[in-house]
Amino acid sequence: RGSRGFTPPVSRPIPLGYKIQERRPADPPPTPSPAIHIGSDPPSSRDHLPPRAPAPMALPFAQVQLLADAENLRHVVDPHYVKLVGVERLCDAPAMESVFLEKSMEGTGWEVLGMDQLRHASRLDMRLRTVRYEIIPALLRNPADDSALRRLSGQAQGIRRIAKRSSGYLRTLAAWIENRFRSVAEKVLKSKRPPSWLADRLYGLEVISKKVHKRRYILL
Numbered sequence: 459r460g461s462r463g464f465t466p467p468v469s470r471p472i473p474l475g476y477k478i479q480e481r482r483p484a485d486p487p488p489t490p491s492p493a494i495h496i497g498s499d500p501p502s503s504r505d506h507l508p509p510r511a512p513a514p515m516a517l518p519f520a521q522v523q524l525l526a527d528a529e530n531l532r533h534v535v536d537p538h539y540v541k542l543v544g545v546e547r548l549c550d551a552p553a554m555e556s557v558f559l560e561k562s563m564e565g566t567g568w569e570v571l572g573m574d575q576l577r578h579a580s581r582l583d584m585r586l587r588t589v590r591y592e593i594i595p596a597l598l599r600n601p602a603d604d605s606a607l608r609r610l611s612g613q614a615q616g617i618r619r620i621a622k623r624s625s626g627y628l629r630t631l632a633a634w635i636e637n638r639f640r641s642v643a644e645k646v647l648k649s650k651r652p653p654s655w656l657a658d659r660l661y662g663l664e665v666i667s668k669k670v671h672k673r674r675y676i677l678l
Contacts, residue, residue, distance in 0.1 A: 517569060525550040528557040535566075542572030544677040548586065548670055551579035575678040578624040582632055583671065585613050585620075589639065590667040597660055601653035607643050614640035627677040631670065638666060 517539040522528050524546050531538065540558070545551050555576050561568040589610065596606040614636050621632035642659055645651040 517567070522554070525554050528554045532557050532560070537561075537567035537569070540568065540570045542570065542576055542678045544675055545576070545579060546675055547672055548579060548583045548674065548676050549672060551576060551583045551676070555580045572678045575624060575626070575628055578620050578632075579628055579676055579678065582617060582620050582628070582635075585616050586635075586667055586671045589613050590664070590671060594660060594664050594667065597656065601646075601657040601660070604647070607647050607656075610639055611643040611647065614643060631674075631676070635666065635670060638663065 517537055520527075520531060520538045520540050521543055522531070522540055523543040531540065542554075542558075545554055555573075558568070558570045558573060558576070562570070562573075593606050593610050593613065596603055597610070600606075617632050617636040617639065621629050621636060624632060642656065642663060646653060646656045
């Protein structure tokens with residue numbers, strides 16, 4: 459018998475789109491998760507935390523109703539939380555304002571509630587002083603003094619601005635004063651009333667100025 463001839467294997471072409479799977483090394487072991495610290499910081503970062511600031515202490519409280527109350531606080535060193543209730547007289551407002559301006563400039567932590575109202579009261583005092591001690595005496599000497607009448611009208615406009623910026627009783631009071639001053643000045647300046655009409659009303663303006671300036675308690 460004749461021997462069969464050896465036929466070598468025929469390599470077949472790899473079809474397109476066929477993906478050859480490569481053998482990958484074994485996956486590395488999982489990295490252990492860091493320890494969880496409950497209720498405290500990790501020991502490694504505990505030493506790097508900044509120190510905690512102490513809790514702020516409450517300031518002593520004080521109410522100011524009179525100029526004497528403010529003067530009693532002038533020489534107090536420790537900062538206070540101050541509530542301004544009012545001033546006994548409008549003419550006391552500048553002195554009271556100076557006390558708390560000094561305290562705020564010290565930079566020691568004084569807190570004053572109602573400082574804006576006190577500042578408006580101080581400005582109203584300044585304008586009433588001008589009317590009472592300068593303008594009204596000039597008009598008493600000459601009710602037809604146009605310069606004094608224009609100054610009275612200008613002070614009324616300034617008081618009107620104070621009324622717009624203030625609140626509460628101070629706003630009502632300033633608006634009432636402004637209306638009285640402006641009405642009298644404009645009626646004479648616009649020739650609606652003769653100077654003799656003004657002469658009969660100057661005493662009333664003087665009484666109003668004095669009463670508000672010296673005798674009326676001002677709530678802030």
